[in-house]
Amino acid sequence: MIPEIGQFALVLAVCLSICQAVFPLAGAATGRNDWMMLARSAATGQFVFVAIAYVVLTYAFLNDDFSVLFVANHSNSQLPVAYKFAAVWGGHEGSLLLWSLMLALWTLAVAHGSRSQPLEFSSRVLGVLGIVSAGVLLFTLLTSNPFDRLLPGAIDGADLNPLLQDPAMVAHPPMLYVGYVGLAVPFAFAVAALLTGKLDKNWARWTRPWTIGAWIFLTGGIALGSWWAYYELGWGGWWFWDPVENASFMPWLMATALIHSLAVTERRGIFKSWTVLLAIAAFSLSLLGTFLVRSGVLISVHAFASDPTRGLFILMLLLVISGGALVLYAFRAGNLESEGGFKLVSRESFLLANNILLVVATIAVLFGTLYPLFLDAMGLGQISVGPPYFNMIFLLPMLPLALLLGLGMHSAWQKMVPGALFSRLRWIGIATLVVAIAYPLVSFGSTSVLTIIGLAAGIWVTLSSLIEPISRWFNSRAVRLTRAQWGMFIAHLGVGMFIVGATVTSAFNIESEEAVRSGERWEVAGYEIEFRGLSQVEGPNFMADEGEFELRRDGEFVATLRPQQRQYLVQTNPMTEAAIDDRWYRHIFVALGDPLGDGAWSVRVQYKPMISFIWWGCIVMALGGLLAATDQRYREPVKQRKERKSPGNAAVAQGST
Amino acid sequence: MWRYAIPAVILLVLGGFFLRGLNLNPGYIESALIGKPAPAFSLPNLETPSELVSTSDLAGQYSLLNVWATWCVECRREHGFLLDLEASGVPIYGLNWKDERPAALEWLEVLGDPYIASAVDYSGDIGIDYGVYGAPETFLIGPDLTILQKHLGPLSPAIWASKFAPLIEAVPGQH
Numbered sequence: 001m002i003p004e005i006g007q008f009a010l011v012l013a014v015c016l017s018i019c020q021a022v023f024p025l026a027g028a029a030t031g032r033n034d035w036m037m038l039a040r041s042a043a044t045g046q047f048v049f050v051a052i053a054y055v056v057l058t059y060a061f062l063n064d065d066f067s068v069l070f071v072a073n074h075s076n077s078q079l080p081v082a083y084k085f086a087a088v089w090g091g092h093e094g095s096l097l098l099w100s101l102m103l104a105l106w107t108l109a110v111a112h113g114s115r116s117q118p119l120e121f122s123s124r125v126l127g128v129l130g131i132v133s134a135g136v137l138l139f140t141l142l143t144s145n146p147f148d149r150l151l152p153g154a155i156d157g158a159d160l161n162p163l164l165q166d167p168a169m170v171a172h173p174p175m176l177y178v179g180y181v182g183l184a185v186p187f188a189f190a191v192a193a194l195l196t197g198k199l200d201k202n203w204a205r206w207t208r209p210w211t212i213g214a215w216i217f218l219t220g221g222i223a224l225g226s227w228w229a230y231y232e233l234g235w236g237g238w239w240f241w242d243p244v245e246n247a248s249f250m251p252w253l254m255a256t257a258l259i260h261s262l263a264v265t266e267r268r269g270i271f272k273s274w275t276v277l278l279a280i281a282a283f284s285l286s287l288l289g290t291f292l293v294r295s296g297v298l299i300s301v302h303a304f305a306s307d308p309t310r311g312l313f314i315l316m317l318l319l320v321i322s323g324g325a326l327v328l329y330a331f332r333a334g335n336l337e338s339e340g341g342f343k344l345v346s347r348e349s350f351l352l353a354n355n356i357l358l359v360v361a362t363i364a365v366l367f368g369t370l371y372p373l374f375l376d377a378m379g380l381g382q383i384s385v386g387p388p389y390f391n392m393i394f395l396l397p398m399l400p401l402a403l404l405l406g407l408g409m410h411s412a413w414q415k416m417v418p419g420a421l422f423s424r425l426r427w428i429g430i431a432t433l434v435v436a437i438a439y440p441l442v443s444f445g446s447t448s449v450l451t452i453i454g455l456a457a458g459i460w461v462t463l464s465s466l467i468e469p470i471s472r473w474f475n476s477r478a479v480r481l482t483r484a485q486w487g488m489f490i491a492h493l494g495v496g497m498f499i500v501g502a503t504v505t506s507a508f509n510i511e512s513e514e515a516v517r518s519g520e521r522w523e524v525a526g527y528e529i530e531f532r533g534l535s536q537v538e539g540p541n542f543m544a545d546e547g548e549f550e551l552r553r554d555g556e557f558v559a560t561l562r563p564q565q566r567q568y569l570v571q572t573n574p575m576t577e578a579a580i581d582d583r584w585y586r587h588i589f590v591a592l593g594d595p596l597g598d599g600a601w602s603v604r605v606q607y608k609p610m611i612s613f614i615w616w617g618c619i620v621m622a623l624g625g626l627l628a629a630t631d632q633r634y635r636e637p638v639k640q641r642k643e644r645k646s647p648g649n650a651a652v653a654q655g656s657t
Numbered sequence: 658m659w660r661y662a663i664p665a666v667i668l669l670v671l672g673g674f675f676l677r678g679l680n681l682n683p684g685y686i687e688s689a690l691i692g693k694p695a696p697a698f699s700l701p702n703l704e705t706p707s708e709l710v711s712t713s714d715l716a717g718q719y720s721l722l723n724v725w726a727t728w729c730v731e732c733r734r735e736h737g738f739l740l741d742l743e744a745s746g747v748p749i750y751g752l753n754w755k756d757e758r759p760a761a762l763e764w765l766e767v768l769g770d771p772y773i774a775s776a777v778d779y780s781g782d783i784g785i786d787y788g789v790y791g792a793p794e795t796f797l798i799g800p801d802l803t804i805l806q807k808h809l810g811p812l813s814p815a816i817w818a819s820k821f822a823p824l825i826e827a828v829p830g831q832h
Binding site for chain 1: 737767
């Protein structure tokens with residue numbers, strides 16, 4: 001009986017989302033205030049019913065209701081309770097419900113955070129979000145109903161995929177979805193602006209915190225996914241250019257471009273049609289990602305059970321939502337006039353270059369992801385595109401981006417004297433080169449051109465992000481940085497850390513794979529490893545062989561590592577649980593491979609210098625985003641803002657020299 | 658202004674490809690090749706490139722052709738099981754696909770070599786003949802060089818028992 005309540009709540013949520021789509025948009029077109037006022041209540045109601053449906057499904061999981069097909073397929077009575085909560089999004093149907101819940105949550109936040117905006121505008125925003133909600137909820141209800149019954153019910157469930165039974169995997173999908181779905185908000189703002197025909201600096205100011213908010217979650221979600229792949233797949237890689245990874249990475253690149261282009265629109269009233277296009281593209285790529293993952297057109301480790309009807313439905317959704325927005329764009333974008341110009345050397349130029357490079361990188365990734373599909377569709381056979389293509393094609397636009405990033409941060413709006421820029425940054429440039437050349441030679445005793453280039457890019461970005469906050473720290477008369485400026489410097493510092501981490505890890509990773517018996521010792525990267533023996537460990541729903549390894553350096557004890565090879569009781573495929581000795585400057589990664597007979601085991605040990613910088617970099621980036629999104633100017637209503645002349649908001653370069 | 662219509666046109670073209678792609682489930686090839694003769698190849702042997710591995714080596718027995726590469730995560734996952742299969746007497750040939758020789762040799766040395774021989778296909782040409790979408794893929798080839806089964810993704814005991822073992826007519830030493 002209870003699952004039917006969930007289904008009914010879902011039906012009501014669809015009805016409310018249709019109201020939320022139709023009345024506010026029609027009201028805004030015909031000037032009927034009462035219809036426009038409906039938007040907020042409809043959005044609130046929609047949220048309530050989606051939440052009820054979600055709670056009901058969770059309840060079914062907690063109570064082991066195996067008469068619900070989705071629960072029977074993705075849970076088991078032995079599954080630990082924490083993973084029962086997570087199992088709700090462990091399959092296609094439930095994760096779609098989570099998607100809807102996140103969208104309803106963002107809609108609710110927009111509905112209540114947009115009270116200071118003109119009614120006509122905010123109701124259009126909510127109307128557009130209503131269209132998206134209606135589409136996704138209908139998709140859930142018509143093709144992927146999580147409340148479908150299995151009668152008679154199963155005695156026990158098929159269990160959650162063991163790969164997903166991991167803390168990082170519990171947090172990764174919701175976080176990623178919050179980000180994915182959050183991009184619907186700037187999308188709705190963009191479409192509303194096209195409908196209204198008015199796009200001013202206020203528009204950019206409203207849109208920006210929402211975009212950064214979605215971007216923060218996307219950053220966190222992608223980083224968690226990468227961290228999970230690193231230690232759970234037992235291979236030690238942190239990025240595989242898998243189609244599904246790409247599907248989350250492309251919206252991130254676009255959102256990054258959008259944040260920067262919004263900065264220009266907000267400050268200077270230019271790049272308007274470009275900004276709108278980016279906002280549409282970012283969300284379209286989220287939808288495209290959903291399509292690629294769930295339709296089965298591409299094969300991936302992540303692929304959900306594929307079903308052509310589902311694929312067709314999402315494709316239609318993509319064409320209606322993105323296609324509709326782009327057609328509107330074709331007719332209206334010409335009306336968005338720029339309010340000024342800028343000189344060649346200016347912050348605007350650097351941000352324009354940033355946008356072009358990010359878009360080029362996105363297109364390269366998109367092309368690589370879809371290339372097998374293109375060839376197949378044209379009858380030219382089936383192929384797959386491997387990491388070598390992506391690594392090269394992605395690095396090409398990223399290296400100039402890193403160089404320009406440092407220059408752009410220290411340039412003024414409108415016009416910058418090149419000589420001033422040079423004198424500000426020359427010491428950083430020299431320091432960058434010295435460190436990039438010396439560090440690998442001193443620390444690792446070797447280097448290569450690519451390593452130097454990568455390191456130089458990372459150090460350059462890091463130093464140029466640090467110099468301004470540090471120099472202001474020591475100069476008591478300097479104007480204080482605004483929170484948005486802090487955000488910018490910190491986020492870019494994160495980028496620098498990430499590049500350094502990725503470069504050093506790729507260049508100086510040491511990998512060894514040995515067949516060892518209990519008591520044997522061997523050496524990897526200056527560390528001595530001893531295999532102390534193997535024991536059987538029993539988990540709540542798995543059995544594991546656990547190896548004990550002692551790590552020593554120069555005879556001194558460093559750590560004891562206990563990697564496992566798990567065998568889950570229901571889904572019997574073996575799972576590797578790597579053990580990592582985690583220091584900020586390096587990881588020692590030990591994974592137990594397969595038994596080779598006669599008590600010998602294959603053991604993989606990897607020495608990964610600076611790898612934690614990859615994820616710390618992402619955390620720092622997200623932190624920078626958080627500071628930027630909570631800047632004073634996004635929190636006060638328009639009127640007060642006009643009276644206050646924003647202090648210290650001028651380009652950093654002007655303020656301090 | 659027409660240039661503002663370009664994004665909409667791009668989306669339309671992409672949409673067309675996707676619509677076509679939906680009808681071309683990548684699993685489709687799986688059944689298309691089954692029952693057909695295995696596409697002939699004659700490729701350098703990974704360990705001794707001066708010698709050739711060719712389809713005729715596979716004739717007269719039930720054998721597996723396993724597509725693998727060192728960059729392939731899932732290949733590592735199935736490797737242990739391939740070694741088990743080899744130990745139980747199943748002849749396995751490898752197609753070392755889109756890889757690099759030093760890495761591939763090291764892989765076999767470190768992880769063990771379940772293959773009678775690995776054919777080198779670094780350009781991916783033979784992979785195209787076999788409709789290889791990605792590694793790992795495994796083909797079951799009959800004594801008359803007919804493709805009897807194809808599996809996308811890593812092999813496991815369960816898949817072996819359900820998809821492969823029933824197709825192999827009782828041959829001594831094979832499950």
